[in-house]
Amino acid sequence: MRIGLLKESDSESRVAFLPEVVASLIKRKVSVLVETGAGESALASDAAYEEAGASIAQRSEVIKQADFLIGIQAPDDKLVASLSQEKIWLSQYNPLWNIELVKSFQSKGLTTFSMDAIPRSTRGQAMDVLSSQATVAGYKAVLEAALKLPSFFPMFMTAAGTIRPATVLVLGAGVAGLQAIAIARKLGAQVQAFDVRSAVKEEVMSLGAKFIEVEGAQEDSAAGGYAVEQSEDFKQKQQQAINEHAAKANVVICTAQIPGRKAPLLLPKEAVAKMKPGSVIIDLAASTGGNCELSKDNETVVEYGVSIIGQSNYPSQMPIDASKMFGKNILNFLELLFNEEGEFSLNFDDAIVKGTCITHQGEIVNERVRSIIQ
Ligand code: NAD
Secondary structure (H helix, E strand, C coil): CEEEECCCCCCCCCCCCCHHHHHHHHHCCCEEEEECCCCHHHCCCHHHHHHCCCEEECHHHHHHHCCEEECCCCCCHHHHHHCCCCCEEEECCCCCCCHHHHHHHHHHCCEEEEHHHCCCCCHHHHHCHHHHHHHHHHHHHHHHHHHHCCCCCCCEEECCEEECCCEEEEECCCHHHHHHHHHHHHCCCEEEEECCCHHHHHHHHHCCCEECCCCCCCCCHHHCCCCCCCCHHHHHHHHHHHHHHHHHCCEEEECCCCCCCCCCCCECHHHHHCCCCCCEEEECCHHHCCCECCCCCCEEEEECCEEEEECCCHHHHCHHHHHHHHHHHHHHHHCCCECCCCCECCCCCCHHHHHHEEEECCEECCHHHHHHHC
Protein backbone atom coordinates (compact mmCIF):
# COMPACT_ATOMS: atom_id res chain seq x y z
CA MET A 1 0.00 0.00 0.00
CA ARG A 2 1.29 3.42 -0.92
CA ILE A 3 0.26 6.55 0.94
CA GLY A 4 0.29 9.89 -0.90
CA LEU A 5 0.71 13.12 1.05
CA LEU A 6 -0.76 16.13 -0.76
CA LYS A 7 0.15 19.80 -0.53
CA GLU A 8 -2.69 21.96 0.77
CA SER A 9 -4.05 25.07 -0.96
CA ASP A 10 -2.33 28.45 -0.43
CA SER A 11 -4.68 29.38 2.41
CA GLU A 12 -3.59 26.39 4.54
CA SER A 13 -0.07 26.31 6.02
CA ARG A 14 -0.30 22.97 7.77
CA VAL A 15 0.61 19.63 6.26
CA ALA A 16 -1.20 16.44 7.26
CA PHE A 17 1.97 14.85 8.64
CA LEU A 18 5.59 15.84 9.16
CA PRO A 19 8.62 13.75 8.14
CA GLU A 20 8.77 12.17 11.61
CA VAL A 21 5.62 10.18 10.77
CA VAL A 22 7.14 8.75 7.57
CA ALA A 23 9.58 6.47 9.39
CA SER A 24 6.75 4.99 11.49
CA LEU A 25 4.70 4.32 8.35
CA ILE A 26 7.61 2.65 6.62
CA LYS A 27 8.10 0.43 9.66
CA ARG A 28 4.49 -0.64 9.05
CA LYS A 29 5.57 -1.70 5.52
CA VAL A 30 3.66 1.19 3.96
CA SER A 31 5.48 3.32 1.38
CA VAL A 32 5.05 7.10 1.25
CA LEU A 33 4.92 9.43 -1.74
CA VAL A 34 5.00 13.15 -0.96
CA GLU A 35 3.93 15.95 -3.28
CA THR A 36 6.75 18.41 -3.99
CA GLY A 37 6.63 21.23 -1.47
CA ALA A 38 3.87 19.59 0.63
CA GLY A 39 5.53 20.51 3.91
CA GLU A 40 7.12 23.81 2.84
CA SER A 41 4.76 26.15 4.68
CA ALA A 42 5.11 24.00 7.83
CA LEU A 43 8.91 24.29 7.48
CA ALA A 44 9.34 20.63 6.49
CA SER A 45 11.46 20.36 3.35
CA ASP A 46 11.24 17.74 0.60
CA ALA A 47 14.75 16.70 1.64
CA ALA A 48 13.55 16.01 5.20
CA TYR A 49 10.75 13.78 3.90
CA GLU A 50 13.23 11.98 1.62
CA GLU A 51 15.66 11.50 4.47
CA ALA A 52 12.84 9.91 6.48
CA GLY A 53 12.29 7.43 3.63
CA ALA A 54 9.58 9.02 1.45
CA SER A 55 9.75 9.61 -2.31
CA ILE A 56 8.92 13.03 -3.75
CA ALA A 57 6.76 13.49 -6.86
CA GLN A 58 4.65 16.06 -8.70
CA ARG A 59 0.99 16.31 -7.65
CA SER A 60 -0.40 14.46 -10.67
CA GLU A 61 1.97 11.55 -10.04
CA VAL A 62 1.07 11.36 -6.35
CA ILE A 63 -2.62 11.24 -7.25
CA LYS A 64 -1.98 8.58 -9.90
CA GLN A 65 0.44 6.35 -8.01
CA ALA A 66 -0.75 6.50 -4.39
CA ASP A 67 -3.51 4.14 -3.21
CA PHE A 68 -4.36 6.18 -0.12
CA LEU A 69 -4.37 9.98 -0.35
CA ILE A 70 -4.03 12.13 2.74
CA GLY A 71 -4.61 15.84 3.24
CA ILE A 72 -5.98 18.21 5.86
CA GLN A 73 -8.76 20.16 4.19
CA ALA A 74 -11.60 18.90 2.00
CA PRO A 75 -10.49 18.22 -1.59
CA ASP A 76 -11.59 20.73 -4.25
CA ASP A 77 -13.82 19.69 -7.18
CA LYS A 78 -10.85 19.21 -9.50
CA LEU A 79 -9.17 16.82 -7.10
CA VAL A 80 -12.39 14.88 -6.48
CA ALA A 81 -12.87 14.55 -10.24
CA SER A 82 -9.38 13.08 -10.59
CA LEU A 83 -9.92 10.33 -8.00
CA SER A 84 -10.69 6.90 -9.38
CA GLN A 85 -12.91 4.42 -7.53
CA GLU A 86 -10.14 2.32 -5.98
CA LYS A 87 -8.55 5.33 -4.24
CA ILE A 88 -8.90 5.93 -0.53
CA TRP A 89 -9.23 9.50 0.75
CA LEU A 90 -8.54 10.81 4.27
CA SER A 91 -8.73 14.40 5.49
CA GLN A 92 -10.81 16.52 7.85
CA TYR A 93 -13.66 17.27 5.50
CA ASN A 94 -16.59 18.06 7.83
CA PRO A 95 -19.11 15.59 6.34
CA LEU A 96 -22.01 16.82 8.49
CA TRP A 97 -21.66 20.21 6.80
CA ASN A 98 -20.19 19.34 3.34
CA ILE A 99 -23.12 17.20 2.24
CA GLU A 100 -22.51 17.67 -1.50
CA LEU A 101 -18.95 16.44 -1.14
CA VAL A 102 -20.15 13.32 0.70
CA LYS A 103 -22.63 12.67 -2.12
CA SER A 104 -19.95 12.94 -4.77
CA PHE A 105 -17.65 10.57 -2.83
CA GLN A 106 -20.58 8.18 -2.52
CA SER A 107 -21.51 8.32 -6.18
CA LYS A 108 -17.90 7.67 -7.19
CA GLY A 109 -17.77 4.63 -4.89
CA LEU A 110 -14.72 5.98 -3.04
CA THR A 111 -13.63 4.86 0.40
CA THR A 112 -13.22 8.04 2.45
CA PHE A 113 -12.44 8.91 6.04
CA SER A 114 -12.98 12.22 7.79
CA MET A 115 -10.79 12.75 10.83
CA ASP A 116 -13.34 15.06 12.46
CA ALA A 117 -15.67 12.06 12.74
CA ILE A 118 -13.38 10.11 15.09
CA PRO A 119 -15.70 9.07 17.96
CA ARG A 120 -15.09 11.16 21.12
CA SER A 121 -14.23 8.09 23.21
CA THR A 122 -11.30 7.53 25.56
CA ARG A 123 -9.67 5.28 22.95
CA GLY A 124 -10.32 7.87 20.24
CA GLN A 125 -8.48 10.65 22.07
CA ALA A 126 -5.09 9.83 20.53
CA MET A 127 -6.61 10.28 17.06
CA ASP A 128 -8.83 13.25 17.80
CA VAL A 129 -7.85 16.09 15.46
CA LEU A 130 -10.76 18.22 16.67
CA SER A 131 -9.18 18.26 20.12
CA SER A 132 -5.58 18.72 19.03
CA GLN A 133 -6.40 21.54 16.63
CA ALA A 134 -8.85 23.18 19.05
CA THR A 135 -6.01 23.32 21.57
CA VAL A 136 -4.04 25.39 19.07
CA ALA A 137 -7.07 27.56 18.24
CA GLY A 138 -7.89 28.39 21.87
CA TYR A 139 -4.28 29.31 22.57
CA LYS A 140 -3.84 31.49 19.47
CA ALA A 141 -7.22 33.20 19.92
CA VAL A 142 -6.20 34.58 23.30
CA LEU A 143 -2.79 35.68 22.07
CA GLU A 144 -4.34 37.53 19.14
CA ALA A 145 -6.89 39.18 21.43
CA ALA A 146 -4.12 40.27 23.81
CA LEU A 147 -2.15 41.80 20.94
CA LYS A 148 -5.17 43.60 19.54
CA LEU A 149 -6.51 44.90 22.88
CA PRO A 150 -5.46 48.51 23.55
CA SER A 151 -4.97 47.69 27.24
CA PHE A 152 -3.16 45.15 29.43
CA PHE A 153 -4.38 41.65 30.28
CA PRO A 154 -2.72 41.46 33.74
CA MET A 155 -3.15 43.75 36.68
CA PHE A 156 -0.26 46.16 37.31
CA MET A 157 0.40 48.21 40.40
CA THR A 158 3.04 50.70 39.38
CA ALA A 159 4.27 54.16 40.32
CA ALA A 160 2.31 55.32 37.28
CA GLY A 161 -0.89 54.03 38.80
CA THR A 162 -2.86 50.81 39.05
CA ILE A 163 -4.03 48.99 35.95
CA ARG A 164 -7.07 46.78 36.38
CA PRO A 165 -6.85 43.30 34.78
CA ALA A 166 -8.76 42.69 31.56
CA THR A 167 -12.02 40.76 31.70
CA VAL A 168 -12.30 37.91 29.22
CA LEU A 169 -15.61 36.22 28.47
CA VAL A 170 -15.37 32.77 26.87
CA LEU A 171 -18.51 31.48 25.15
CA GLY A 172 -18.40 27.69 24.87
CA ALA A 173 -16.11 25.77 27.21
CA GLY A 174 -15.18 22.78 25.02
CA VAL A 175 -11.58 22.00 24.11
CA ALA A 176 -10.82 25.41 22.51
CA GLY A 177 -12.72 27.31 25.20
CA LEU A 178 -10.95 25.57 28.10
CA GLN A 179 -7.59 26.21 26.44
CA ALA A 180 -8.55 29.88 25.94
CA ILE A 181 -9.53 30.13 29.62
CA ALA A 182 -6.20 28.61 30.72
CA ILE A 183 -4.11 30.96 28.56
CA ALA A 184 -6.12 34.07 29.47
CA ARG A 185 -5.69 33.19 33.16
CA LYS A 186 -1.93 32.70 32.63
CA LEU A 187 -1.81 36.18 31.11
CA GLY A 188 -3.47 37.51 34.24
CA ALA A 189 -6.98 38.26 32.98
CA GLN A 190 -10.17 37.74 34.96
CA VAL A 191 -12.12 35.11 33.07
CA GLN A 192 -15.78 34.19 32.89
CA ALA A 193 -17.16 31.36 30.82
CA PHE A 194 -20.53 30.16 29.65
CA ASP A 195 -21.60 26.81 28.22
CA VAL A 196 -24.91 24.98 27.89
CA ARG A 197 -23.30 21.80 29.24
CA SER A 198 -23.32 21.97 33.02
CA ALA A 199 -20.66 19.22 33.14
CA VAL A 200 -17.98 21.77 32.26
CA LYS A 201 -18.66 23.98 35.28
CA GLU A 202 -16.08 22.22 37.44
CA GLU A 203 -13.43 22.31 34.71
CA VAL A 204 -14.02 26.04 34.20
CA MET A 205 -13.74 26.69 37.92
CA SER A 206 -10.64 24.53 38.30
CA LEU A 207 -8.91 26.80 35.77
CA GLY A 208 -9.67 29.80 37.97
CA ALA A 209 -12.54 31.18 35.90
CA LYS A 210 -16.11 31.99 36.91
CA PHE A 211 -18.90 29.89 35.37
CA ILE A 212 -21.97 31.87 34.32
CA GLU A 213 -25.03 29.84 35.25
CA VAL A 214 -28.27 29.95 33.31
CA GLU A 215 -30.90 27.49 34.46
CA GLY A 216 -32.91 25.24 32.16
CA ALA A 217 -30.34 24.14 29.55
CA GLN A 218 -31.27 21.02 27.59
CA GLU A 219 -28.70 18.25 27.56
CA ASP A 220 -28.88 14.95 25.73
CA SER A 221 -26.81 11.99 26.89
CA ALA A 222 -27.17 10.51 23.36
CA ALA A 223 -25.37 13.51 21.82
CA GLY A 224 -21.93 12.08 22.62
CA GLY A 225 -21.00 14.92 24.98
CA TYR A 226 -21.91 17.58 22.42
CA ALA A 227 -24.32 20.46 22.91
CA VAL A 228 -27.86 20.25 21.48
CA GLU A 229 -30.31 22.90 20.27
CA GLN A 230 -31.87 24.87 23.15
CA SER A 231 -35.47 25.93 23.84
CA GLU A 232 -36.59 29.50 23.03
CA ASP A 233 -37.14 30.22 26.73
CA PHE A 234 -33.59 29.15 27.58
CA LYS A 235 -32.19 31.11 24.65
CA GLN A 236 -33.81 34.29 25.98
CA LYS A 237 -32.43 33.82 29.50
CA GLN A 238 -29.03 32.90 28.05
CA GLN A 239 -29.07 36.02 25.87
CA GLN A 240 -29.76 38.28 28.78
CA ALA A 241 -26.89 36.79 30.82
CA ILE A 242 -24.44 36.98 27.92
CA ASN A 243 -25.41 40.58 27.09
CA GLU A 244 -24.79 41.66 30.68
CA HIS A 245 -21.37 40.01 30.85
CA ALA A 246 -20.29 41.05 27.35
CA ALA A 247 -21.00 44.71 28.18
CA LYS A 248 -18.43 44.51 30.98
CA ALA A 249 -15.84 42.40 29.12
CA ASN A 250 -12.76 43.65 27.26
CA VAL A 251 -12.46 40.45 25.23
CA VAL A 252 -15.02 37.85 24.14
CA ILE A 253 -13.75 34.55 22.75
CA CYS A 254 -16.52 32.71 20.88
CA THR A 255 -16.08 28.95 20.50
CA ALA A 256 -19.63 27.56 20.67
CA GLN A 257 -20.51 25.05 17.98
CA ILE A 258 -23.06 22.32 17.35
CA PRO A 259 -21.81 19.59 15.00
CA GLY A 260 -23.45 19.70 11.57
CA ARG A 261 -25.40 22.89 12.30
CA LYS A 262 -24.96 26.60 12.01
CA ALA A 263 -23.12 27.93 15.07
CA PRO A 264 -25.49 29.29 17.75
CA LEU A 265 -25.91 33.06 17.66
CA LEU A 266 -24.83 34.28 21.10
CA LEU A 267 -23.70 37.86 20.46
CA PRO A 268 -26.27 39.80 18.42
CA LYS A 269 -25.25 43.22 17.16
CA GLU A 270 -27.24 44.93 19.96
CA ALA A 271 -24.93 43.19 22.47
CA VAL A 272 -21.84 44.33 20.54
CA ALA A 273 -23.19 47.90 20.52
CA LYS A 274 -23.19 47.87 24.33
CA MET A 275 -19.58 46.68 24.60
CA LYS A 276 -16.75 49.07 25.49
CA PRO A 277 -14.99 50.69 22.51
CA GLY A 278 -11.62 49.03 21.98
CA SER A 279 -12.94 45.63 23.03
CA VAL A 280 -12.06 42.59 20.96
CA ILE A 281 -14.23 39.67 19.87
CA ILE A 282 -12.56 36.56 18.46
CA ASP A 283 -15.02 34.25 16.72
CA LEU A 284 -13.67 30.74 16.21
CA ALA A 285 -17.07 29.62 14.89
CA ALA A 286 -16.97 32.09 11.98
CA SER A 287 -16.87 29.43 9.25
CA THR A 288 -20.26 28.04 10.33
CA GLY A 289 -21.94 31.44 10.68
CA GLY A 290 -20.24 32.64 13.86
CA ASN A 291 -21.46 33.17 17.43
CA CYS A 292 -21.37 36.91 16.79
CA GLU A 293 -23.86 38.34 14.33
CA LEU A 294 -21.26 40.74 12.92
CA SER A 295 -18.49 38.16 12.32
CA LYS A 296 -17.16 37.54 8.85
CA ASP A 297 -15.01 34.48 8.28
CA ASN A 298 -11.35 35.31 7.70
CA GLU A 299 -12.01 39.02 8.19
CA THR A 300 -11.65 41.62 10.89
CA VAL A 301 -14.51 44.09 11.05
CA VAL A 302 -14.79 47.07 13.40
CA GLU A 303 -18.29 48.02 14.54
CA TYR A 304 -19.22 50.30 17.45
CA GLY A 305 -15.47 50.60 18.12
CA VAL A 306 -15.25 46.84 18.76
CA SER A 307 -12.87 44.68 16.65
CA ILE A 308 -14.54 41.45 15.57
CA ILE A 309 -12.07 38.90 14.27
CA GLY A 310 -13.63 35.94 12.44
CA GLN A 311 -11.02 33.21 12.39
CA SER A 312 -11.81 29.53 12.08
CA ASN A 313 -8.36 28.34 11.17
CA TYR A 314 -5.84 29.45 13.79
CA PRO A 315 -4.06 26.08 13.54
CA SER A 316 -2.87 27.15 10.08
CA GLN A 317 -1.09 30.07 11.76
CA MET A 318 0.94 27.71 13.94
CA PRO A 319 1.78 25.11 11.30
CA ILE A 320 4.69 23.31 12.93
CA ASP A 321 3.03 22.18 16.14
CA ALA A 322 -0.42 21.97 14.59
CA SER A 323 0.95 19.65 11.85
CA LYS A 324 2.92 17.68 14.42
CA MET A 325 -0.24 17.01 16.42
CA PHE A 326 -2.38 16.38 13.34
CA GLY A 327 0.20 13.92 11.98
CA LYS A 328 0.39 12.02 15.26
CA ASN A 329 -3.43 11.76 15.30
CA ILE A 330 -3.38 10.42 11.74
CA LEU A 331 -0.62 7.92 12.48
CA ASN A 332 -2.57 6.56 15.46
CA PHE A 333 -5.65 6.19 13.26
CA LEU A 334 -3.74 4.54 10.40
CA GLU A 335 -2.56 1.88 12.88
CA LEU A 336 -6.16 0.64 12.80
CA LEU A 337 -6.26 0.42 9.00
CA PHE A 338 -3.18 -1.60 8.08
CA ASN A 339 -2.33 -5.20 8.86
CA GLU A 340 1.17 -6.47 9.63
CA GLU A 341 1.99 -6.81 5.93
CA GLY A 342 1.20 -3.13 5.38
CA GLU A 343 -2.03 -3.99 3.54
CA PHE A 344 -5.18 -1.94 3.94
CA SER A 345 -7.71 -3.86 6.00
CA LEU A 346 -11.07 -2.34 6.80
CA ASN A 347 -12.56 -3.62 10.05
CA PHE A 348 -16.05 -2.24 10.59
CA ASP A 349 -16.28 -4.12 13.91
CA ASP A 350 -14.00 -1.40 15.25
CA ALA A 351 -16.21 1.53 16.32
CA ILE A 352 -13.48 4.06 15.51
CA VAL A 353 -12.98 2.75 11.97
CA LYS A 354 -16.73 2.55 11.37
CA GLY A 355 -17.39 6.00 12.80
CA THR A 356 -14.62 7.67 10.82
CA CYS A 357 -15.36 5.96 7.50
CA ILE A 358 -17.87 8.19 5.75
CA THR A 359 -18.26 6.48 2.37
CA HIS A 360 -17.35 3.01 1.09
CA GLN A 361 -18.40 1.20 -2.09
CA GLY A 362 -21.28 3.58 -2.76
CA GLU A 363 -22.65 3.42 0.82
CA ILE A 364 -22.58 6.03 3.57
CA VAL A 365 -21.03 4.21 6.52
CA ASN A 366 -21.08 6.85 9.29
CA GLU A 367 -24.53 6.67 10.91
CA ARG A 368 -24.94 10.37 11.71
CA VAL A 369 -24.00 11.42 8.19
CA ARG A 370 -26.32 8.76 6.76
CA SER A 371 -29.22 9.99 8.90
CA ILE A 372 -28.75 13.51 7.55
CA ILE A 373 -28.44 12.53 3.89
CA GLN A 374 -31.14 9.86 3.63
P1 NAD B 1 -17.52 21.95 20.13
O1 NAD B 1 -16.39 22.53 19.37
O2 NAD B 1 -18.54 21.14 19.42
O3 NAD B 1 -18.29 23.16 20.88
C1 NAD B 1 -17.58 24.02 21.74
C2 NAD B 1 -18.38 24.23 23.00
O4 NAD B 1 -19.50 25.06 22.71
C3 NAD B 1 -18.95 22.97 23.64
O5 NAD B 1 -18.49 22.88 24.97
C4 NAD B 1 -20.45 23.17 23.56
O6 NAD B 1 -21.14 22.62 24.66
C5 NAD B 1 -20.56 24.67 23.55
N1 NAD B 1 -21.84 25.20 23.05
C6 NAD B 1 -22.60 24.75 22.02
N2 NAD B 1 -23.73 25.49 21.92
C7 NAD B 1 -23.66 26.44 22.88
C8 NAD B 1 -24.51 27.52 23.26
N3 NAD B 1 -25.66 27.74 22.66
N4 NAD B 1 -24.11 28.30 24.28
C9 NAD B 1 -22.94 28.06 24.92
N5 NAD B 1 -22.11 27.07 24.62
C10 NAD B 1 -22.46 26.26 23.61
O7 NAD B 1 -17.00 21.13 21.40
P2 NAD B 1 -15.66 20.29 21.60
O8 NAD B 1 -14.64 21.18 22.17
O9 NAD B 1 -15.33 19.58 20.35
O10 NAD B 1 -16.10 19.26 22.73
C11 NAD B 1 -17.38 18.61 22.65
C12 NAD B 1 -17.48 17.47 23.65
O11 NAD B 1 -16.59 16.42 23.34
C13 NAD B 1 -17.16 17.84 25.06
O12 NAD B 1 -18.04 17.09 25.89
C14 NAD B 1 -15.78 17.34 25.29
O13 NAD B 1 -15.49 17.11 26.65
C15 NAD B 1 -15.86 16.07 24.51
N6 NAD B 1 -14.55 15.61 24.09
C16 NAD B 1 -14.28 14.27 24.18
C17 NAD B 1 -13.04 13.81 23.75
C18 NAD B 1 -12.72 12.36 23.79
O14 NAD B 1 -13.15 11.68 24.70
N7 NAD B 1 -12.01 11.84 22.79
C19 NAD B 1 -12.11 14.67 23.24
C20 NAD B 1 -12.43 16.03 23.18
C21 NAD B 1 -13.66 16.48 23.59
